[in-house]
Amino acid sequence: MPSIRVLSRDHPVRTLLVVTSEDALIFQHSLGESVGNVLPDNGDTQRCLVEFANLSSIDFTGYRTLGSGYGILGLVTIGQDVFVCVITRSSKAATVRPGETVLRIEDVDFYCLNRSEYESGLYHDKDSSIAAEDSNPNAGMTEDPFLGLKKLLNDGSFYYSLDFNLTDRLQDRSDKSTAFDIDSLDKDVLWNAYMIQPLLVFRSHLSPHEKQLLDSSQILTCVIRGFCGTLAIPATVNVLSSVQKTNLPSMLTLISRLSSLRAGTRFNARGIDDDGNVANFVETETILWVPPRIAYSYVQVRGSVPIFWEQATGFLPGQQKIEVTRSVEASQHAFNKHIESLELEYGAVHVVNLLSELKPGEVELSTRFREHIRKNLVDSKVDFNKPPDHALLRTTEFDFHAEARGPLGYGAGGEIKHELLHSLNGFGYFLSEKGRPSEVNRSGPGNTSVVLQQDGIFRTNCLDCLDRTNIVQTIISSLALELFLLQGNGVLSSEVQLRHSTIWADNGDALSKIYAGTGALKSSYTRHGKMSLAGALADARKTATRLYINNFSDKARQRTIDLLLGRLPEQMPVHLYDPINDLISSELDRRAAEFTSRKSANIWTGTFNINGRAQGPDTDLSPWLFPQANDQDTDPTIFAVGFQEIVVLSPQQIMSTDPTTRKSWEFAVGDCLNTRATARRTPKYVLLRSGQLVGAALIIYVREDILKDIKNVEGNVKKTGLSGIAGNKGGCAIRFEYSNTRLCFVTAHLAAGFANYDERNNDYTTICRGLRFQRNRSIEEHDAIIWLGDFNYRIGLPNQAVRDLVQQANYQRLYDNDQLNLQMLAGRAFQFYNEGPVTFPPTYKYDVGRVTYDTSEKARIPAWCDRILWKGSDLRQLNYNVSNMLLSDHRPVWASFACTINVVDEARKESLRHALHAQRRSNPQVLETQPQPVHTSNGDTISLEPIATGLPPPSSDHRKWWLDNGTPVKSSIHPPSRDHALNTYRASNPFSPKGSPDWAPIAASQMQYMDARGIIPMKPPVPPRSLTAPVAYQNKPHNALGAKGNVHKKAPPVPPKPNSLGSDQNSTIHSRSQNGDATLSGPTTRQSRRSSLTSGLLDDNVSEEISWKPLVPQ
CATH class of the missing domain: 3.60.10.10 (Endonuclease/exonuclease/phosphatase)
Known part of the structure; x- marks a missing residue:
């Protein structure tokens, strides 16, 4: 049953509510201008309001229901729209232990924060039947911008749990509380980390009580990608003889967690990056729960060959060219990072390399891989021919294709177990046991004791880390499970083995679909233990499908993955603005002296x-x-x-x-x-x-x-x-x-x-x-x-001149010609950096061991x-x-x-935060009376508090402290009297000694049009009527009311220019305008306006005798 509902309201501001039975998350998209204390939209970041509230405090008037769901995956910006992604359908995928359920995402929906058009159904898939039947596909029917993301999230490879931390393996969460702690999530395998990050930041600003309420509402959902599945083993099957038999079935679970750090499709994500992250890196955990109290776990990993290499797509299977893009020396640092991260996380590492020794590309990769392992600092003293117990890194090379050509076929893969048994016994496995059988229904680890821990890991790779890797990982998992059962007086029965093979085959198909677009090859052998004709035909079909997908579909799939992970260059993040907490944060900043030393x-x-x-x-x-x-x-x-x-x-x-x-x-x-x-x-x-x-x-x-x-x-x-x-x-x-x-x-x-x-x-x-x-x-x-x-940076003077100035210790002259100094002054480098006074001679170039500057043939110019x-x-x-x-x-x-x-002092700061929260709740206006910071158009925040007592507040583009203590910059100048208006045709040069007046008298009939600034708007005249007397506005042949005609718009007026550029025909107008007694008696006719425009466009009253002088000190 859905646990949340999504409601929306368009007026007065578009608002989305995500409602549970008791609480709600409130989303509002902020407008371009400031709303209260909302940061304005600067065009780079979409800004939204968010608030967490109890249902009793919300007025639901005007809201309508959009849908229901099971949790929020986060927020994402697509184009100029912000969407909330909600899980609308899910199914049970696995049950690790009683009370620990894993759910698979079956469907998601996207709700737009700033537009309601997506709710009307006008946006749909161009490939759908509706679009195909539309006679005019361009008539408003467009594809949903989130369609690709929706398809990706609905492909059945995303999982989540509301009961436990799905990003952690059983061993890591064995000593943790069962309460779901969102802070302990492993971001490496969290696939909605980018989308949910703004909400996690918002959550971190909440008080502990509000945080607990938000977590208990289970609105925020964190997902992994990979595979999760459980197969029940009937209670009639005796799994472990040493365990008291019950009527409950045992559960065999497989969880594969695909890393999001170097995620992508087959030919778009290969090898390693500079941070040591490899493509197609998957942690696979086999879990067996035996009632009433035994939990077994075994973990292994796979990942691309950890060097810098690429492979181009092609239409011939197996013929795609492999190119190593960096030298051994340039790749070693990334390789070391990868191995060190494995050792820190899992302990000892045993590398299983399945690459071919016959294919040239794979041979090159194996050679490089081998060389990097030998150069690794951690393993530089290890003898690879012997398996010392203290080795942190070992390797086994097994040419799977060569072995499979023998009479045993793919069954020859089992021969690898002889190479792995030593490490298998040394690594062990994780085993925990409930303390008291009477508490079997409790899912918490509070009464669970850890019996054994896994101290090492197998890292398996082939070229794609799919088909060959699936078979060998299945063998390793089977060997580890058999070892556990034998040590517990049990046996790996055919019933257990069948389920183990089936779930591993399902896992291989799922991972292969994510990376290559089809199910895994050789999955028939993994599932049934033999290769049939039908399996071979299925592999041929999958190979052909992969060729098509890799050449034509993977580019779009890769872009969608990058969109989900927030890695597109043009992608804009979402900023959530929480009004209450931001007000409190502003107040804390203002009172920082109370808890800061x-x-x-x-x-x-x-x-x-x-x-x-x-x-x-x-x-x-x-x-x-x-x-x-x-x-x-x-x-x-x-x-x-x-x-x-x-x-x-x-x-x-x-x-x-x-x-x-x-x-x-x-x-x-x-x-x-x-x-x-x-x-x-x-x-x-x-x-x-x-x-x-x-x-x-x-x-x-x-x-x-x-x-x-x-x-x-x-x-x-x-x-x-x-x-x-x-x-x-x-x-x-x-x-x-x-x-x-x-x-x-x-x-x-x-x-x-x-x-x-x-x-x-x-x-x-x-x-x-x-x-x-x-x-x-x-x-x-x-x-x-x-x-x-x-x-x-050098000194831009001749060599001898520089040496002479050095001898004179005239460092200021040298510094004036220093390139770095000049570039900094020009703002081309090291903007806003400082350098102390340079009072020492140039530091380059000296003769080595001497105090003289370069005496070689090149004779370098001394420089700082x-x-x-x-x-x-x-x-x-x-x-x-x-x-x-x-x-x-x-x-x-x-x-x-x-x-x-x-x-x-964090404790004192937190105490003050709690006090402000309490004040805010008891009196909502308590913080609004404090001076709030000004948010500029580029997102910067300027405090209105002075930096020291007695000083005015800082200025900005909108406020100047010298204008009435911070009033808006644009001042308002009022006319000298009510019967005067601003002379819009005054001289352009305000310093002209004979200019026309700034204010002109107006007729009483026009006073009703004047605004508070003393300006008469240039409105279109009323419909035609009898003409009034000609304009008596003596310094121009037209007035402001004639600026626009009745029908047609005119081009903007040409700016006036100095009189010296005008024609002689305007001398009469100039002489009249110099009297300064302009009057305004009525509107002009269109004819008089046209004649005035053609009589002289370069008029003004600037005297010919004015001599222009530069404004520089004399």
Whole structure:
């Protein structure tokens, strides 16, 4: 029975209600202009109002029912419309244990927040019978914009549960409460994460009580994609002899969770990405529940070969060309990320590679795969010919096609078990047991004890991770199940084996349909244990169908998947505005001083281009790291050390990163810092994080005593060399949060060359926009940002002139011609960044080991290549200087900062939030009397509170503090008296000494048309009547009331120009206008208006004697 209803109302504002038996979610699409405190629509983000309320507080007048359903999948923007996606039909797919049911989505519907046209039935599928029978298909009948998304969600591959966290395997939720906790969902396998994210953000703003009510209403639904199924084993089958027999059947369940991180169709999603996510990555869990108290689980995974490779579509099966797109060195980092993520999640990993040793493309993939495994840092010391018990990574290569050519056919796949038994016994399986049989009906784990845990996993792959993988994973699952039953004095009976094979065949077909568009090949063998003629014919049909789908349908399917996951470039997110919580948040911001304190931290930053010198780490770095070594000085809390060219930038090096040299510099910096800390008996420094992009490295050391206040440490790199594919140029960034202040450090090595400042500007833009941290956080989204590096900007003066000015220490003249300074002034790079006064000589280029500038044949012009720039109101620069280390042709630069660290007392803030919630509920107007922030057209928020006592509030495009303390910018000037109107034909030059008056007297009959500003609107005259006296408006031959005719619209009037450009025929008019006594007696005729337009369009009364002078200081 449906648990929710969807209602709508169009007036006064379109509103959707999603109603349960007790509560409701209220949605309203915001208009372009501000509604209350609603953020205006800036064209990039669709904004909606949302509120969670009890039914008793809602007036249902004017609402109509649109439909019913079982839950909300989220919100999505398609074009300019915002839709709520609701599950309207579902069916039971699996029962893991009593009280743990999995439901399959059978149908969804989309309800538009901002338009009601979709409810009328005018929008439908072009391919439907209605559209086909329409004689004029263009007469208003169009396809629903959400049709593709609807078909995708209705394909039977999406599942959800209202009883437990379906994204977690049984082992991970064994020690958790049975209460459904939406915060613990695994986003990697959550397929509606993008759609439901705005609602989860809204939920996070609710009070704990409201959050509990929203969760208990089960309105918000989270889905996975893959397969879920259960087959009952009759109670008459003795599964385990050691378990007390009951009249309840055992349940064999299979759950496959497809990752959403690199999701896509067969030829559109291959290999790995830079984050270590692979295509077609599926976690499959076999669960056996034996009543009354035994729960068994075994997990294995599949995924594409984890290297960078692609495969083009084609019409010859098996002949599609495989192309490896990156070298081993350029792929190793992503491969390591993938393996490390598996080890962190599952423990030891045993790779089962089923690729062919005869097909050239698969041979290349296997060779690369093998090489990456050997290079993996975790497994670099493992002997692959022996299965040591402590190995975290092992591999087995099994050419399935070659083995199947033998007399056993596909049955030869069973021979692989001899290669896997050692790891199978070592990994174990998960086993839990209820404590008391009397509580068999309880589904919670509160009385459940964990007997065994699975400590490792098999990772199986072939080319597509479909057909061969299905057979081998079925064998592995069967071996693990048999091992469990044997250890429990049971036996893998034919009844259990039959159901196990059937459910695995169903699983293979489902996963194959998702990825390739058809059921799995060889599923007849998986299901029946033998290959029949009918099965072979079915495989041929599936192969032909795959060719068609992959060549003609997959592109559209891929786009729909990207739409669901929010990955289309033009896709706009949905912003939910919650009025109450946003008001409270604004009030909390205004009263931040009540729960926020501040402290200061000293930050040292430095940059040094090593020029590839190998002896660098052996050099004493204290003159650079501690240039002001004074016992009275407080040493910095944070050290951010940037290097460039720590390796020689050879063609081999620029495509990969060798961490060996970086680690040497890490040790050298750490040793120098801690030697001083030991001497001064201060807390030692610890390496927080380091990052490297080929020759550029960034090393962050922090003092040990502040580690407890640092969180969310992240790093990333961005290449700009060779159009972004080489790392010889680019940036490396590290960000973290120190208490409640977000810090970001970026070291960069930009394009070289005297005249390549445009390329350097582009490199900066690429790094600033393209370098992203987790959750798509950019560099600019931080409170304090410091760039340090070899930016390569030069000085635009001749060589000898620069050297002479250096000798004279005339650094200001040099700085005036510095390319970076000029580019920043022009707004082309490092917009809104600051640089301290440059009071030191250029840092490049020196003779190595000497204090003289370049004396080689090239004779480089000295320049300030090495710079430190910063941005953020929390930063204050203390020093900016150079260190005279002769190691390189560059000189190291350093700068020190005092940074204000904001510390928020979260407990006190939450207490104040609760108090404001209570005030709001008792008195709805309590927060509305407070000054609210102004939302600008680009979405920025400007507070109307002054930044300090005695100062006016800040100005904006709409308010100026010098205009009556913040009244609207556009001022209203009133006429001197009621019988005067604004002279719309006054001179264009307001400084003309003989100009016409600003105000003109009007007749009493025209006063009724004048508005509050003293302007008579130029309205069309009434129908024809007897002509009145000619216009006596002496400075023009026509008046404002004659501007429009009765029928035809005229073009806008030509702006008046100076009199010196006019003709002599207007001299009489000019002489009259200079008297200044204009009067307005009545409307002109159309004839007089036409004659005035042709008599002279360039009239005005600017005197010939006026001499124009520039407005510059004299």
